[in-house]
Amino acid sequence: MIRLITKSIVHRPVRNGALIISFAFIAASLFSGHFLVAGATDSVRQELSRLGADIIVVPAQYHAEGEAVLLRGEPSSFFFDSAIVGQVENVSGVAQAAPQIYIATMPADCCSALVQLIAIDPSRDFTIGPWLAQHREMPLGKDEIILGSQLVGDIGSTQYYYGHPFRVAGKLEPTGTGVDVSVFLRAEDARVMAAESVAMAYEPIEIPEGKISVVLIKVKNPAESTQVASRITDHVEGVRVITPQYLISTVATQLDATIRILDLAALVATLVSLPLIALISVMAANERMREIGMLRALGATQARIFYLISGEFVIIALAGGILGIAVSTVLLLSFQSYISVTVGVPLTVPAAGSFIVSALAAVLLTTGIGGVAAFFTAVRAARTEPYRAIRSGEL
Amino acid sequence: MIDVSGLVKIFLEGGREIRPLDGIDFTCERGEFILIVGRSGSGKTTFLNILGGLTQPSSGRVKIDGNEIGKLSDAECSALRFRTIGFVFQFPGLLAPLTALENVTLSSSITGVTPEDPAYARTLLERVGLPGKADTLPAHLSGGELKRVAIARALVNRPSLILADEPTADLDIETEREVMALFREINRSGTTIVMVTHNTELAPFASRVMKMENGNLTEYER
Numbered sequence: 272m273i274r275l276i277t278k279s280i281v282h283r284p285v286r287n288g289a290l291i292i293s294f295a296f297i298a299a300s301l302f303s304g305h306f307l308v309a310g311a312t313d314s315v316r317q318e319l320s321r322l323g324a325d326i327i328v329v330p331a332q333y334h335a336e337g338e339a340v341l342l343r344g345e346p347s348s349f350f351f352d353s354a355i356v357g358q359v360e361n362v363s364g365v366a367q368a369a370p371q372i373y374i375a376t377m378p379a380d381c382c383s384a385l386v387q388l389i390a391i392d393p394s395r396d397f398t399i400g401p402w403l404a405q406h407r408e409m410p411l412g413k414d415e416i417i418l419g420s421q422l423v424g425d426i427g428s429t430q431y432y433y434g435h436p437f438r439v440a441g442k443l444e445p446t447g448t449g450v451d452v453s454v455f456l457r458a459e460d461a462r463v464m465a466a467e468s469v470a471m472a473y474e475p476i477e478i479p480e481g482k483i484s485v486v487l488i489k490v491k492n493p494a495e496s497t498q499v500a501s502r503i504t505d506h507v508e509g510v511r512v513i514t515p516q517y518l519i520s521t522v523a524t525q526l527d528a529t530i531r532i533l534d535l536a537a538l539v540a541t542l543v544s545l546p547l548i549a550l551i552s553v554m555a556a557n558e559r560m561r562e563i564g565m566l567r568a569l570g571a572t573q574a575r576i577f578y579l580i581s582g583e584f585v586i587i588a589l590a591g592g593i594l595g596i597a598v599s600t601v602l603l604l605s606f607q608s609y610i611s612v613t614v615g616v617p618l619t620v621p622a623a624g625s626f627i628v629s630a631l632a633a634v635l636l637t638t639g640i641g642g643v644a645a646f647f648t649a650v651r652a653a654r655t656e657p658y659r660a661i662r663s664g665e666l
Numbered sequence: 667m668i669d670v671s672g673l674v675k676i677f678l679e680g681g682r683e684i685r686p687l688d689g690i691d692f693t694c695e696r697g698e699f700i701l702i703v704g705r706s707g708s709g710k711t712t713f714l715n716i717l718g719g720l721t722q723p724s725s726g727r728v729k730i731d732g733n734e735i736g737k738l739s740d741a742e743c744s745a746l747r748f749r750t751i752g753f754v755f756q757f758p759g760l761l762a763p764l765t766a767l768e769n770v771t772l773s774s775s776i777t778g779v780t781p782e783d784p785a786y787a788r789t790l791l792e793r794v795g796l797p798g799k800a801d802t803l804p805a806h807l808s809g810g811e812l813k814r815v816a817i818a819r820a821l822v823n824r825p826s827l828i829l830a831d832e833p834t835a836d837l838d839i840e841t842e843r844e845v846m847a848l849f850r851e852i853n854r855s856g857t858t859i860v861m862v863t864h865n866t867e868l869a870p871f872a873s874r875v876m877k878m879e880n881g882n883l884t885e886y887e888r
């Protein structure tokens with residue numbers, strides 16, 4: 272039966288090829304939106320887990336910039352008083368607090384690329400430490416830097432920032448987030464670099480004394496991180512907290528418009544093609560009426576005829592669905608960073624689980640659409656009296 | 667084997683009534699070879715299709731092997747066609763995507779009731795004079811060859827009744843003789859055959875010849 276169906280599909284390559292492509296479009300538009308959401312949320316989760324932070328504290332007035340750095344790696348500089356670190360550490364439930372200083376390099380500076388410099392305190396920092404441990408390397412030494420995966424530079428080579436020479440000590444794994452375009456250095460070195468920049472750089476930078484940009488926080492009990500976050504906002508002046516849930520929902524909001532467009536495209540594709548596909552199924556069945564009558568004469572029941580006709584469309588839709596998912600996956604992956612920039616969200620390959628779920632869902636839905644389009648034709652073909660079916664071919 | 671009584675078939679054609687079959691009584695014993703002759707449009711094909719349960723009579727009763735066809739469910743009627751009846755249509759009716767061999771085993775693949783028996787199908791293709799054409803697609807077969815594949819297809823389930831509608835119409839005289847000899851051989855091995863033809867010269871092959879005329883089936887005087 273299946274072989275019979277596939278043979279008759281292959282027998283009409285042009286018509287069925289066109290059908291497969293239209294089903295592929297439906298599947299692709301259904302799938303892409305979910306791929307984006309899953310990819311973006313996974314990416315945010317990944318970044319946060321790589322940072323090791325349960326909560327991120329940013330200056331209240333620089334809320335948006337904090338997100339921009341974290342989500343998109345948009346270079347920016349913002350500061351608040353380093354006394355905050357002590358205050359945050361005293362909030363109950365906080366296990367560890369690590370300050371970081373964000374310094375955006377300017378295009379016309381010292382440095383060839385627009386990157387985000389992130390100055391850390393190696394003794395307190397828990398974000399870079401585990402990475403280095405993974406890479407069997409020593410804690411960040413004097414005038415040493417670690418590069419994000421997208422930045423150019425061999426380990427051991429020298430790079431200049433604001434005229435100050437740094438040795439590349441390590442390179443991070445790709446994350447699909449802002450970390451990929453960041454340079455990590457020690458806070459002491461950053462201050463030295465800033466002081467020297469007055470003489471060394473074309474355009475000097477300033478890192479205000481006693482200021483930091485963010486505080487990354489590890490809580491004692493991750494289940495309580497929301498409570499700890501609200502305690503921090505209550506007890507510490509002039510700060511905003513960013514939690515993983517918050518970042519994920521920010522990403523979801525940013526993607527909302529894109530997903531609506533994709534869902535709308537899927538809906539339009541379905542609405543436009545459903546009647547067309549149904550029409551093609553009617554034509555295809557009419558073309559095969561004599562064959563259907565003849566198969567009844569050979570002993571095929573009405574049910575078998577129903578399966579034969581609807582099965583053809585279900586298989587075509589299934590093939591189209593799989594093709595659509597495959598092509599859109601390849602496209603989404605190869606234009607991953609481009610999409611990430613245009614849509615303004617970080618993007619990684621979604622975890623296998625959510626990937627498979629959304630791919631399966633899209634394929635199932637597409638296959639269902641194929642079944643629906645062919646349903647009435649299949650019923651009609653099955654119900655037609657065999658003799659009438661045989662004669663209708665003689666017209 | 668076949669028991670028909672009071673069979674009427676009415677077609678409505680643009681409000682006009684056509685009555686190709688008008689009160690036919692007909693019986694056929696197991697093992698008979700019946701030839702039905704008659705003018706074009708006299709209702710021969712319609713009659714054969716009613717015998718096979720492919721269309722319902724307007725009134726009257728048709729029994730095949732004791733089963734009243736009008737009272738069978740779709741599944742039962744389909745099973746009867748699959749197990750008991752072999753059809754040869756006026757047209758070959760082969761599936762274009764399938765090879766000759768696959769067309770012969772088609773009834774098994776479409777019903778899924780019994781596994782396909784390609785070895786027997788191959789033997790049948792040889793018996794209808796098509797050795798070496800098993801893997802040929804219908805597009806590459808002549809009209810007569812197509813017809814012979816259709817005959818092989820009708821025989822593949824070893825049916826006890828064959829309903830054949832002008833099976834030799836497209837064949838040259840020599841092939842026609844061969845095919846008729848094949849039908850006679852099948853008949854001698856116990857299969858009942860009801861065959862429609864225009865060619866009264868085929869009468870010697872049959873045990874009985876009937877004539878379809880004015881909606882009635884009568885003994886044909888040779």
Ligand SMILES: Nc1ncnc2c1ncn2[C@@H]1O[C@H](COP(=O)(O)OP(=O)(O)OP(=O)(O)O)[C@@H](O)[C@H]1O
Binds near residue numbers: 712
């Ligand atoms: N489904 C139908 N609807 C309307 N009229 C029909 C239908 N089937 C058959 N007829 C009419 O019934 C008559 C008998 O047709 P049938 O095909 O049985 O003739 P036949 O004896 O087989 O002719 P031929 O020798 O040309 O094949 C014809 O007048 C035909 O037009």
Ligand SMILES: [Mg+2]
Binds near residue numbers: 710711712756831
């Ligand atoms: Mg006829």
